Amino acid sequence: MSTADALTCLAFSPDGNKIACGTARSGVTITDISSKSKHQLEMLAEAHTHVTAVAWSPDGEKIIIALPDHTIRCWNATSTHPVGSPFAEHKDLILTAGFLPDSSHAVSLSRDGELLVWDTRRGVVIQQVTVSNTTQTMFVAALSTDSSLLFTSDTKEGIVWEIPKCARIAEIALPNVPLLQAAIISHSRPQVVLAFGDRSFWIWDTSTKKHDDARFEGLSEDDIPFAMAASPDGKLLALEIDGDVNHPTHFYDMKGHEFTTSNMRCTHPFAFSPDGKLFAASSVPSDSKDGIYKLVIRSVEEIIGRSPLDVRSRFM
Known part of the structure:
Protein backbone atom coordinates (compact mmCIF):
# COMPACT_ATOMS: atom_id res chain seq x y z
CA MET A 1 0.00 0.00 0.00
CA VAL A 131 -34.86 12.78 1.73
CA SER A 132 -33.60 16.13 0.43
CA ASN A 133 -35.10 18.35 -2.24
CA THR A 134 -33.38 18.68 -5.61
CA THR A 135 -32.22 22.25 -5.00
CA GLN A 136 -29.93 21.17 -2.18
CA THR A 137 -27.17 18.64 -1.76
CA MET A 138 -26.83 16.50 1.35
CA PHE A 139 -24.90 18.37 4.03
CA VAL A 140 -24.35 15.73 6.74
CA ALA A 141 -25.65 12.16 6.87
CA ALA A 142 -25.17 9.22 9.26
CA LEU A 143 -26.47 5.64 9.30
CA SER A 144 -26.71 3.63 12.51
CA THR A 145 -24.60 0.47 12.68
CA ASP A 146 -27.71 -1.71 12.52
CA SER A 147 -29.13 0.38 9.63
CA SER A 148 -32.34 0.99 11.57
CA LEU A 149 -31.96 4.76 11.68
CA LEU A 150 -30.69 7.35 9.22
CA PHE A 151 -29.89 10.98 10.01
CA THR A 152 -29.88 13.57 7.24
CA SER A 153 -29.58 17.33 7.28
CA ASP A 154 -29.58 20.45 5.19
CA THR A 155 -28.52 23.85 6.51
CA LYS A 156 -31.69 24.37 8.56
CA GLU A 157 -33.08 21.03 9.73
CA GLY A 158 -31.95 17.63 10.93
CA ILE A 159 -34.18 14.61 10.31
CA VAL A 160 -34.14 11.03 11.59
CA TRP A 161 -35.62 8.35 9.34
CA GLU A 162 -36.78 4.90 10.40
CA ILE A 163 -35.44 2.20 8.09
CA PRO A 164 -36.75 0.28 6.12
CA LYS A 165 -40.04 2.20 6.33
CA CYS A 166 -38.20 5.35 5.22
CA ALA A 167 -40.49 7.31 7.53
CA ARG A 168 -39.59 10.56 9.28
CA ILE A 169 -39.70 9.97 13.03
CA ALA A 170 -38.03 13.11 14.39
CA GLU A 171 -36.98 16.58 13.23
CA ILE A 172 -34.85 19.25 14.87
CA ALA A 173 -34.18 22.86 13.92
CA LEU A 174 -30.45 23.48 13.57
CA PRO A 175 -28.68 26.59 14.90
CA ASN A 176 -27.08 29.20 12.67
CA VAL A 177 -23.75 27.38 13.01
CA PRO A 178 -22.40 24.87 10.46
CA LEU A 179 -23.21 21.25 11.34
CA LEU A 180 -20.04 19.32 10.52
CA GLN A 181 -20.46 15.78 11.89
CA ALA A 182 -23.18 13.40 13.08
CA ALA A 183 -23.18 9.97 14.72
CA ILE A 184 -26.10 7.76 15.74
CA ILE A 185 -26.23 5.79 18.98
CA SER A 186 -28.94 3.16 18.50
CA HIS A 187 -29.87 1.47 21.77
CA SER A 188 -33.00 1.54 23.92
CA ARG A 189 -33.06 5.34 23.66
CA PRO A 190 -31.83 6.27 20.17
CA GLN A 191 -29.70 9.39 20.20
CA VAL A 192 -27.94 11.48 17.58
CA VAL A 193 -24.72 13.33 18.37
CA LEU A 194 -24.35 16.52 16.31
CA ALA A 195 -20.99 18.33 16.22
CA PHE A 196 -20.94 21.98 15.12
CA GLY A 197 -18.32 24.34 13.77
CA ASP A 198 -18.09 26.33 17.02
CA ARG A 199 -16.80 23.20 18.87
CA SER A 200 -20.17 22.61 20.54
CA PHE A 201 -22.23 19.44 20.21
CA TRP A 202 -25.77 18.30 20.86
CA ILE A 203 -26.96 14.95 22.15
CA TRP A 204 -30.43 14.65 20.70
CA ASP A 205 -32.82 12.06 22.14
CA THR A 206 -35.10 11.19 19.22
CA SER A 207 -37.69 9.64 21.55
CA THR A 208 -38.23 12.69 23.75
CA LYS A 209 -37.33 15.13 20.92
CA LYS A 210 -35.10 17.00 23.41
CA HIS A 211 -31.38 17.69 23.23
CA ASP A 212 -28.57 18.51 25.64
CA ASP A 213 -25.80 20.98 24.81
CA ALA A 214 -22.11 20.45 25.52
CA ARG A 215 -18.72 21.63 24.29
CA PHE A 216 -15.53 19.79 23.47
CA GLU A 217 -13.00 21.01 26.00
CA GLY A 218 -9.46 21.97 25.12
CA LEU A 219 -10.16 23.04 21.54
CA SER A 220 -9.19 26.40 20.06
CA GLU A 221 -11.15 28.56 17.61
CA ASP A 222 -9.22 27.03 14.69
CA ASP A 223 -9.99 23.41 15.64
CA ILE A 224 -12.62 22.00 13.26
CA PRO A 225 -14.25 18.54 13.75
CA PHE A 226 -13.35 16.54 10.65
CA ALA A 227 -14.64 13.06 11.59
CA MET A 228 -16.55 11.58 14.52
CA ALA A 229 -17.59 8.19 15.88
CA ALA A 230 -19.61 7.20 18.95
CA SER A 231 -19.16 4.02 20.97
CA PRO A 232 -22.12 1.60 20.83
CA ASP A 233 -23.01 2.20 24.48
CA GLY A 234 -23.10 5.95 23.93
CA LYS A 235 -20.39 6.79 26.45
CA LEU A 236 -17.42 7.76 24.29
CA LEU A 237 -16.79 9.99 21.29
CA ALA A 238 -13.79 9.87 19.00
CA LEU A 239 -13.23 13.20 17.27
CA GLU A 240 -10.65 14.01 14.60
CA ILE A 241 -9.53 17.63 14.42
CA ASP A 242 -8.74 18.93 10.95
CA GLY A 243 -5.14 20.06 10.62
CA ASP A 244 -3.95 18.66 13.96
CA VAL A 245 -0.87 16.84 12.67
CA ASN A 246 0.58 15.87 16.03
CA HIS A 247 -2.54 14.40 17.63
CA PRO A 248 -5.44 14.30 15.14
CA THR A 249 -7.94 12.18 17.13
CA HIS A 250 -9.20 13.03 20.60
CA PHE A 251 -11.46 10.99 22.91
CA TYR A 252 -14.26 12.51 24.99
CA ASP A 253 -17.06 11.50 27.30
CA MET A 254 -20.58 12.70 26.56
CA LYS A 255 -20.10 15.85 28.62
CA GLY A 256 -17.20 16.97 26.43
CA HIS A 257 -14.45 16.08 28.90
CA GLU A 258 -11.35 14.84 27.12
CA PHE A 259 -9.45 11.71 28.11
CA THR A 260 -6.05 13.36 28.21
CA THR A 261 -4.39 10.03 29.07
CA SER A 262 -4.93 8.83 25.49
CA ASN A 263 -1.67 8.36 23.61
CA MET A 264 -3.17 6.85 20.44
CA ARG A 265 -2.11 8.82 17.36
CA CYS A 266 -4.54 7.99 14.60
CA THR A 267 -6.73 9.48 11.92
CA HIS A 268 -9.99 8.65 10.16
CA PRO A 269 -11.52 6.39 9.05
CA PHE A 270 -12.22 4.96 12.47
CA ALA A 271 -14.82 2.83 14.26
CA PHE A 272 -15.66 1.12 17.53
CA SER A 273 -16.22 -2.64 17.59
CA PRO A 274 -19.81 -3.86 18.15
CA ASP A 275 -19.09 -4.60 21.82
CA GLY A 276 -17.33 -1.25 22.27
CA LYS A 277 -14.09 -2.85 23.51
CA LEU A 278 -11.93 -2.15 20.44
CA PHE A 279 -11.20 0.93 18.38
CA ALA A 280 -9.82 0.78 14.85
CA ALA A 281 -8.39 3.63 12.79
CA SER A 282 -5.78 4.60 10.25
CA SER A 283 -2.29 5.32 11.49
CA VAL A 284 -0.68 8.71 11.12
CA PRO A 285 1.80 8.19 8.24
CA SER A 286 4.64 9.92 10.07
CA ASP A 287 4.47 7.19 12.72
CA SER A 288 5.71 4.55 10.27
CA LYS A 289 9.23 4.37 8.85
CA ASP A 290 7.96 4.26 5.28
CA GLY A 291 5.21 6.88 5.69
CA ILE A 292 2.44 4.39 4.83
CA TYR A 293 -1.10 4.48 6.19
CA LYS A 294 -1.72 1.33 8.24
CA LEU A 295 -4.64 -0.16 10.15
CA VAL A 296 -4.30 0.33 13.90
CA ILE A 297 -6.48 -1.59 16.38
CA ARG A 298 -6.31 -0.88 20.11
CA SER A 299 -8.45 -1.75 23.11
CA VAL A 300 -10.57 1.13 24.38
CA GLU A 301 -9.34 0.40 27.89
CA GLU A 302 -5.76 0.94 26.74
CA ILE A 303 -6.65 4.16 24.90
CA ILE A 304 -8.51 5.93 27.71
CA GLY A 305 -6.75 4.29 30.63
CA ARG A 306 -9.83 2.60 32.07
CA SER A 307 -12.52 0.07 31.20
CA PRO A 308 -15.36 1.40 29.01
CA LEU A 309 -17.74 0.18 31.73
CA ASP A 310 -16.16 2.65 34.15
CA VAL A 311 -16.92 5.67 32.01
CA ARG A 312 -19.84 7.60 33.38
CA SER A 313 -22.49 8.57 30.90
CA ARG A 314 -24.90 11.45 31.35
CA PHE A 315 -27.66 8.99 30.44
CA MET A 316 -26.86 6.42 33.14
Whole structure:
Protein backbone atom coordinates (compact mmCIF):
# COMPACT_ATOMS: atom_id res chain seq x y z
CA MET A 1 0.00 0.00 0.00
CA SER A 2 1.58 3.28 -1.10
CA THR A 3 1.14 6.59 0.69
CA ALA A 4 -1.50 7.53 -1.87
CA ASP A 5 -3.33 4.28 -1.11
CA ALA A 6 -4.81 5.55 2.14
CA LEU A 7 -7.56 3.83 4.09
CA THR A 8 -10.91 5.32 3.09
CA CYS A 9 -13.45 3.38 5.20
CA LEU A 10 -13.61 0.45 7.59
CA ALA A 11 -16.15 -1.76 9.34
CA PHE A 12 -16.00 -4.44 12.01
CA SER A 13 -17.71 -7.76 11.36
CA PRO A 14 -20.80 -8.39 13.53
CA ASP A 15 -18.86 -10.72 15.85
CA GLY A 16 -16.02 -8.18 16.14
CA ASN A 17 -13.40 -10.73 15.04
CA LYS A 18 -12.64 -9.25 11.62
CA ILE A 19 -12.42 -5.85 10.03
CA ALA A 20 -12.92 -4.82 6.40
CA CYS A 21 -10.84 -1.87 5.22
CA GLY A 22 -11.56 0.03 2.02
CA THR A 23 -8.67 1.83 0.36
CA ALA A 24 -8.08 4.51 -2.25
CA ARG A 25 -6.44 2.15 -4.77
CA SER A 26 -6.48 -1.48 -3.66
CA GLY A 27 -10.11 -2.32 -3.03
CA VAL A 28 -10.96 -4.05 0.26
CA THR A 29 -8.79 -6.01 2.67
CA ILE A 30 -10.30 -8.27 5.35
CA THR A 31 -8.17 -8.65 8.46
CA ASP A 32 -8.63 -11.33 11.11
CA ILE A 33 -7.97 -9.44 14.34
CA SER A 34 -6.65 -12.35 16.43
CA SER A 35 -4.44 -14.03 13.80
CA LYS A 36 -3.66 -10.81 11.87
CA SER A 37 -4.12 -12.77 8.64
CA LYS A 38 -5.35 -10.76 5.64
CA HIS A 39 -7.02 -11.38 2.32
CA GLN A 40 -8.36 -9.19 -0.47
CA LEU A 41 -11.82 -9.17 -1.95
CA GLU A 42 -11.63 -10.30 -5.56
CA MET A 43 -12.29 -7.07 -7.44
CA LEU A 44 -13.87 -7.27 -10.86
CA ALA A 45 -11.67 -6.12 -13.73
CA GLU A 46 -13.93 -3.20 -14.56
CA ALA A 47 -14.55 -2.17 -10.95
CA HIS A 48 -13.04 0.92 -9.44
CA THR A 49 -10.70 0.04 -6.61
CA HIS A 50 -11.33 3.27 -4.69
CA VAL A 51 -13.89 2.32 -2.03
CA THR A 52 -16.05 5.04 -0.45
CA ALA A 53 -18.11 2.90 1.98
CA VAL A 54 -18.06 -0.67 3.32
CA ALA A 55 -20.52 -2.67 5.45
CA TRP A 56 -21.01 -6.27 6.69
CA SER A 57 -24.27 -8.17 6.64
CA PRO A 58 -25.59 -9.07 10.14
CA ASP A 59 -24.93 -12.77 9.48
CA GLY A 60 -21.30 -11.96 8.64
CA GLU A 61 -21.48 -13.71 5.29
CA LYS A 62 -21.56 -10.75 2.89
CA ILE A 63 -19.94 -7.37 2.41
CA ILE A 64 -21.18 -4.46 0.34
CA ILE A 65 -18.95 -1.66 -0.89
CA ALA A 66 -19.76 1.69 -2.53
CA LEU A 67 -17.65 2.94 -5.43
CA PRO A 68 -17.09 6.36 -7.07
CA ASP A 69 -19.02 5.33 -10.20
CA HIS A 70 -22.23 5.46 -8.08
CA THR A 71 -22.49 1.66 -7.89
CA ILE A 72 -22.65 -0.74 -4.96
CA ARG A 73 -21.25 -4.26 -5.18
CA CYS A 74 -21.77 -7.26 -2.96
CA TRP A 75 -19.16 -9.90 -2.04
CA ASN A 76 -19.14 -13.21 -0.23
CA ALA A 77 -16.97 -12.42 2.81
CA THR A 78 -15.57 -15.96 3.02
CA SER A 79 -14.89 -16.85 -0.60
CA THR A 80 -14.15 -13.16 -1.43
CA HIS A 81 -16.02 -13.62 -4.73
CA PRO A 82 -18.59 -11.09 -6.05
CA VAL A 83 -22.28 -11.89 -5.51
CA GLY A 84 -24.72 -10.81 -8.21
CA SER A 85 -24.46 -7.84 -10.53
CA PRO A 86 -23.47 -4.31 -9.53
CA PHE A 87 -26.33 -2.26 -8.06
CA ALA A 88 -26.39 0.81 -10.30
CA GLU A 89 -29.57 2.74 -9.44
CA HIS A 90 -27.90 5.76 -7.82
CA LYS A 91 -27.09 8.82 -9.92
CA ASP A 92 -24.73 10.59 -7.53
CA LEU A 93 -21.96 9.83 -5.04
CA ILE A 94 -23.06 7.27 -2.44
CA LEU A 95 -22.58 8.68 1.06
CA THR A 96 -23.47 5.65 3.17
CA ALA A 97 -24.78 2.09 2.88
CA GLY A 98 -25.64 -0.81 5.15
CA PHE A 99 -27.46 -4.14 5.37
CA LEU A 100 -30.86 -4.62 6.95
CA PRO A 101 -31.30 -7.29 9.69
CA ASP A 102 -32.32 -10.02 7.21
CA SER A 103 -28.87 -9.76 5.51
CA SER A 104 -30.60 -9.90 2.12
CA HIS A 105 -31.62 -6.27 1.78
CA ALA A 106 -29.61 -3.08 2.05
CA VAL A 107 -30.15 0.66 2.31
CA SER A 108 -28.05 3.33 0.62
CA LEU A 109 -28.09 7.12 0.40
CA SER A 110 -26.55 9.26 -2.33
CA ARG A 111 -25.53 12.91 -2.27
CA ASP A 112 -28.52 13.96 -4.35
CA GLY A 113 -30.82 12.95 -1.49
CA GLU A 114 -32.08 9.63 -2.89
CA LEU A 115 -32.57 6.92 -0.26
CA LEU A 116 -32.95 3.40 -1.68
CA VAL A 117 -33.85 0.10 -0.04
CA TRP A 118 -32.94 -2.80 -2.32
CA ASP A 119 -32.62 -6.57 -2.63
CA THR A 120 -28.92 -7.50 -2.65
CA ARG A 121 -29.63 -10.83 -4.39
CA ARG A 122 -31.49 -9.38 -7.37
CA GLY A 123 -30.35 -5.76 -7.34
CA VAL A 124 -33.98 -4.58 -7.35
CA VAL A 125 -35.18 -1.42 -5.58
CA ILE A 126 -38.08 -2.11 -3.22
CA GLN A 127 -38.35 1.34 -1.66
CA GLN A 128 -37.24 4.80 -2.77
CA VAL A 129 -37.58 8.11 -0.91
CA THR A 130 -36.17 11.56 -1.63
CA VAL A 131 -34.86 12.78 1.73
CA SER A 132 -33.60 16.13 0.43
CA ASN A 133 -35.10 18.35 -2.24
CA THR A 134 -33.38 18.68 -5.61
CA THR A 135 -32.22 22.25 -5.00
CA GLN A 136 -29.93 21.17 -2.18
CA THR A 137 -27.17 18.64 -1.76
CA MET A 138 -26.83 16.50 1.35
CA PHE A 139 -24.90 18.37 4.03
CA VAL A 140 -24.35 15.73 6.74
CA ALA A 141 -25.65 12.16 6.87
CA ALA A 142 -25.17 9.22 9.26
CA LEU A 143 -26.47 5.64 9.30
CA SER A 144 -26.71 3.63 12.51
CA THR A 145 -24.60 0.47 12.68
CA ASP A 146 -27.71 -1.71 12.52
CA SER A 147 -29.13 0.38 9.63
CA SER A 148 -32.34 0.99 11.57
CA LEU A 149 -31.96 4.76 11.68
CA LEU A 150 -30.69 7.35 9.22
CA PHE A 151 -29.89 10.98 10.01
CA THR A 152 -29.88 13.57 7.24
CA SER A 153 -29.58 17.33 7.28
CA ASP A 154 -29.58 20.45 5.19
CA THR A 155 -28.52 23.85 6.51
CA LYS A 156 -31.69 24.37 8.56
CA GLU A 157 -33.08 21.03 9.73
CA GLY A 158 -31.95 17.63 10.93
CA ILE A 159 -34.18 14.61 10.31
CA VAL A 160 -34.14 11.03 11.59
CA TRP A 161 -35.62 8.35 9.34
CA GLU A 162 -36.78 4.90 10.40
CA ILE A 163 -35.44 2.20 8.09
CA PRO A 164 -36.75 0.28 6.12
CA LYS A 165 -40.04 2.20 6.33
CA CYS A 166 -38.20 5.35 5.22
CA ALA A 167 -40.49 7.31 7.53
CA ARG A 168 -39.59 10.56 9.28
CA ILE A 169 -39.70 9.97 13.03
CA ALA A 170 -38.03 13.11 14.39
CA GLU A 171 -36.98 16.58 13.23
CA ILE A 172 -34.85 19.25 14.87
CA ALA A 173 -34.18 22.86 13.92
CA LEU A 174 -30.45 23.48 13.57
CA PRO A 175 -28.68 26.59 14.90
CA ASN A 176 -27.08 29.20 12.67
CA VAL A 177 -23.75 27.38 13.01
CA PRO A 178 -22.40 24.87 10.46
CA LEU A 179 -23.21 21.25 11.34
CA LEU A 180 -20.04 19.32 10.52
CA GLN A 181 -20.46 15.78 11.89
CA ALA A 182 -23.18 13.40 13.08
CA ALA A 183 -23.18 9.97 14.72
CA ILE A 184 -26.10 7.76 15.74
CA ILE A 185 -26.23 5.79 18.98
CA SER A 186 -28.94 3.16 18.50
CA HIS A 187 -29.87 1.47 21.77
CA SER A 188 -33.00 1.54 23.92
CA ARG A 189 -33.06 5.34 23.66
CA PRO A 190 -31.83 6.27 20.17
CA GLN A 191 -29.70 9.39 20.20
CA VAL A 192 -27.94 11.48 17.58
CA VAL A 193 -24.72 13.33 18.37
CA LEU A 194 -24.35 16.52 16.31
CA ALA A 195 -20.99 18.33 16.22
CA PHE A 196 -20.94 21.98 15.12
CA GLY A 197 -18.32 24.34 13.77
CA ASP A 198 -18.09 26.33 17.02
CA ARG A 199 -16.80 23.20 18.87
CA SER A 200 -20.17 22.61 20.54
CA PHE A 201 -22.23 19.44 20.21
CA TRP A 202 -25.77 18.30 20.86
CA ILE A 203 -26.96 14.95 22.15
CA TRP A 204 -30.43 14.65 20.70
CA ASP A 205 -32.82 12.06 22.14
CA THR A 206 -35.10 11.19 19.22
CA SER A 207 -37.69 9.64 21.55
CA THR A 208 -38.23 12.69 23.75
CA LYS A 209 -37.33 15.13 20.92
CA LYS A 210 -35.10 17.00 23.41
CA HIS A 211 -31.38 17.69 23.23
CA ASP A 212 -28.57 18.51 25.64
CA ASP A 213 -25.80 20.98 24.81
CA ALA A 214 -22.11 20.45 25.52
CA ARG A 215 -18.72 21.63 24.29
CA PHE A 216 -15.53 19.79 23.47
CA GLU A 217 -13.00 21.01 26.00
CA GLY A 218 -9.46 21.97 25.12
CA LEU A 219 -10.16 23.04 21.54
CA SER A 220 -9.19 26.40 20.06
CA GLU A 221 -11.15 28.56 17.61
CA ASP A 222 -9.22 27.03 14.69
CA ASP A 223 -9.99 23.41 15.64
CA ILE A 224 -12.62 22.00 13.26
CA PRO A 225 -14.25 18.54 13.75
CA PHE A 226 -13.35 16.54 10.65
CA ALA A 227 -14.64 13.06 11.59
CA MET A 228 -16.55 11.58 14.52
CA ALA A 229 -17.59 8.19 15.88
CA ALA A 230 -19.61 7.20 18.95
CA SER A 231 -19.16 4.02 20.97
CA PRO A 232 -22.12 1.60 20.83
CA ASP A 233 -23.01 2.20 24.48
CA GLY A 234 -23.10 5.95 23.93
CA LYS A 235 -20.39 6.79 26.45
CA LEU A 236 -17.42 7.76 24.29
CA LEU A 237 -16.79 9.99 21.29
CA ALA A 238 -13.79 9.87 19.00
CA LEU A 239 -13.23 13.20 17.27
CA GLU A 240 -10.65 14.01 14.60
CA ILE A 241 -9.53 17.63 14.42
CA ASP A 242 -8.74 18.93 10.95
CA GLY A 243 -5.14 20.06 10.62
CA ASP A 244 -3.95 18.66 13.96
CA VAL A 245 -0.87 16.84 12.67
CA ASN A 246 0.58 15.87 16.03
CA HIS A 247 -2.54 14.40 17.63
CA PRO A 248 -5.44 14.30 15.14
CA THR A 249 -7.94 12.18 17.13
CA HIS A 250 -9.20 13.03 20.60
CA PHE A 251 -11.46 10.99 22.91
CA TYR A 252 -14.26 12.51 24.99
CA ASP A 253 -17.06 11.50 27.30
CA MET A 254 -20.58 12.70 26.56
CA LYS A 255 -20.10 15.85 28.62
CA GLY A 256 -17.20 16.97 26.43
CA HIS A 257 -14.45 16.08 28.90
CA GLU A 258 -11.35 14.84 27.12
CA PHE A 259 -9.45 11.71 28.11
CA THR A 260 -6.05 13.36 28.21
CA THR A 261 -4.39 10.03 29.07
CA SER A 262 -4.93 8.83 25.49
CA ASN A 263 -1.67 8.36 23.61
CA MET A 264 -3.17 6.85 20.44
CA ARG A 265 -2.11 8.82 17.36
CA CYS A 266 -4.54 7.99 14.60
CA THR A 267 -6.73 9.48 11.92
CA HIS A 268 -9.99 8.65 10.16
CA PRO A 269 -11.52 6.39 9.05
CA PHE A 270 -12.22 4.96 12.47
CA ALA A 271 -14.82 2.83 14.26
CA PHE A 272 -15.66 1.12 17.53
CA SER A 273 -16.22 -2.64 17.59
CA PRO A 274 -19.81 -3.86 18.15
CA ASP A 275 -19.09 -4.60 21.82
CA GLY A 276 -17.33 -1.25 22.27
CA LYS A 277 -14.09 -2.85 23.51
CA LEU A 278 -11.93 -2.15 20.44
CA PHE A 279 -11.20 0.93 18.38
CA ALA A 280 -9.82 0.78 14.85
CA ALA A 281 -8.39 3.63 12.79
CA SER A 282 -5.78 4.60 10.25
CA SER A 283 -2.29 5.32 11.49
CA VAL A 284 -0.68 8.71 11.12
CA PRO A 285 1.80 8.19 8.24
CA SER A 286 4.64 9.92 10.07
CA ASP A 287 4.47 7.19 12.72
CA SER A 288 5.71 4.55 10.27
CA LYS A 289 9.23 4.37 8.85
CA ASP A 290 7.96 4.26 5.28
CA GLY A 291 5.21 6.88 5.69
CA ILE A 292 2.44 4.39 4.83
CA TYR A 293 -1.10 4.48 6.19
CA LYS A 294 -1.72 1.33 8.24
CA LEU A 295 -4.64 -0.16 10.15
CA VAL A 296 -4.30 0.33 13.90
CA ILE A 297 -6.48 -1.59 16.38
CA ARG A 298 -6.31 -0.88 20.11
CA SER A 299 -8.45 -1.75 23.11
CA VAL A 300 -10.57 1.13 24.38
CA GLU A 301 -9.34 0.40 27.89
CA GLU A 302 -5.76 0.94 26.74
CA ILE A 303 -6.65 4.16 24.90
CA ILE A 304 -8.51 5.93 27.71
CA GLY A 305 -6.75 4.29 30.63
CA ARG A 306 -9.83 2.60 32.07
CA SER A 307 -12.52 0.07 31.20
CA PRO A 308 -15.36 1.40 29.01
CA LEU A 309 -17.74 0.18 31.73
CA ASP A 310 -16.16 2.65 34.15
CA VAL A 311 -16.92 5.67 32.01
CA ARG A 312 -19.84 7.60 33.38
CA SER A 313 -22.49 8.57 30.90
CA ARG A 314 -24.90 11.45 31.35
CA PHE A 315 -27.66 8.99 30.44
CA MET A 316 -26.86 6.42 33.14
